[in-house]
Amino acid sequence: MSQATQAVAPQALSGPGSGRGQRWRATVRTAFPFLVVAALWEIVARAGMFHPRLFPPLEAVASQLVRLTASGVLPHHAADTLLRLAAGFALAAVAGVAVGIVMGRWRLAEDLLLPPVSMAAPIPGIAYAPLFLLWFGPGSVSTVLLVAFVSTFPIIFNAWTGVKAVKEVWLRSAVAMGAGGRRLFLKVVLPGALPYILTGLRLGLAQAWRVLVGVEMLAAVPWGLGWMIFGAREFLNTDVMLAGVVVIGAVGLALEKGVFERLERYTVVRWGMMR
Secondary structure, eight states: OOHHHHHHHHHHHTSHHHHHHHHHHHHHHHHHHHHHHHHHHHHHHHHTSSOTTTSOOHHHHHHHHHHHHHHTHHHHHHHHHHHHHHHHHHHHHHHHHHHHHHHHHOHHHHHHHHHHHHHHTTSOGGGGHHHHHHHHOSSHHHHHHHHHHHHHHHHHHHHHHHHHHSOHHHHHHHHHTTOOHHHHIIIIIHHHHHHHHHHHHHHHHHHHHHHHHHHHHHTTOSSOHHHHHHHHHHTTOHHHHHHHHHHHHHHHHHHIIIIIHHHHHHTTTTTTSOO
């Protein structure tokens, strides 16, 4: 076999067909757990272990999901919840990353901020809800601020840990090569801490979802997935509740695949810090 043929062979193996195969395998790996859970759910629902109103089959859930979507009710609920989530999580991301980096870079800030953060973080987010409702009144403002407050803590802890985890040899090498304060931070500290910061943002987003769905009912907001789920409970509309849960899970998966994984791929994976 000639050298030209040998050189072309690996390229042929990694052509469009190989790319399609990898995407197909990735899709199967992503879908497989959901198919298993769906099959188990359907088996239990069809076995008659629970009343159909309490444990409806997937057909009923899908039918309700389509009906609520076609009527515009579900998109309206989802849009209001996503607006509150985006506003609250944006505040939490900015504040959490900033506070965590400050704590990691300056010992005085760490000594002053770590005790109150460590005290407030373990308290369940829903326990703060009555205070925020009294301070800011019922409605979207208190909901957004509570979401921001509760989801800040995991971001702070992970950003702080990431800055502290940057290796001293990296810092000394950068300083020896003439890196100043700002350049040292942008080229060494921030990239080194980014995997931890992304983990903190993931955990903060999950925390934001949990407290948002719970507080939407307490805050007396007129629209929202949490309001829809709790309202459906009053009438034993389990299929409506599950439709809301499915939307919440689908949005979470979309954010993970469409935002966090792409951000990792173009930063820490490209830099060789993660696989």
